[in-house]
Amino acid sequence: MKKSALAVLFIIIISLFMSCVKDEVPEDSSFVMGFSQLGRESGWRLGNTQSILNAAEDAGIDLIYLNAEQEYENQIGHIRRFIANQVDIIVFAPIYNTGWDNVLQEAYDAGIPVVIIDRGITVENDDLYTAFIGSNFEKEGERAGDFLLEYYQGINDEIKVVELRGTENSTPALGRASGFRTAIKTKSNIKIVQSYDGDFMKSRGKEIMANVLDSGIEFDVIYSHNDMMTYGVIEALEAHGIQPGKDVVIVSVDGEQKMIELLLQGKVNCVVECTPLFGEKVMEICKAIVNGERVPKVIYSDETLFTMWDDLSSLPARGY
């Protein structure tokens, strides 16, 4: 081969190599963060992803973002890929509570710190992750229950609650179920008569509500673990000529903009806030970890409750 042809070939190979490297490890990096998001199942989730992407960009952190599309196996694969790429830190929102010990041991052995965001995990050795940033789901469940205690104050008839739970074995579903039970235990006439796995999906919310109505089960309250399922519940109730928020008391969790509007319209009675907008916090904590600083193990977001009794006229746009 001629020398000039060889030179051209060399340049092509080098530029191909550079473009591959660029995909995985962006230039000018302060440090590289691998981020595995669990899915796109809700407005909450989209808001959370955007918050992380924006905050990483603002902080000048090089982010490798992967989405698991609701598959646990995908998330395991993401973490292994981040380890192989030797990222500086791994951030992930785990779809389930359990099943992470082995892969996190691999990250630990590779010396890569891991920050858990949004949903928590249970591992045998808590040293396998450095910090958790997200919500206190137990408290959210308690707030939902406390609202009912107030709403039914002085009423001693039996109050029948139908519960729609989030994804099985996810910490928001576990905490929102258990916190709620803790709160309503203090008033013996409020009872959960049915509880269903709605997987945090609008379609499941609608389907479950339609089945409940067809079955003729009596109920006074719907407690739904997230806004998406609640949208489905509302559609099914309205299709049956039942007025949500009036004929049936509705309690939802998340506080998406659309849900606050339904609260203002009187179609929902109470919305427990769960904020997805903690991207800046994640970047701040990850920077500190990469710089070798000590950080708190658990960092909860500040959250509140919106009810039919509140004046929400000056509530700022929710941003999700």
Ligand code: GYE
């Ligand atoms: O409530 C729900 C989303 O993990 C807290 O996941 C999050 C939950 C949120 O699908 O809408």
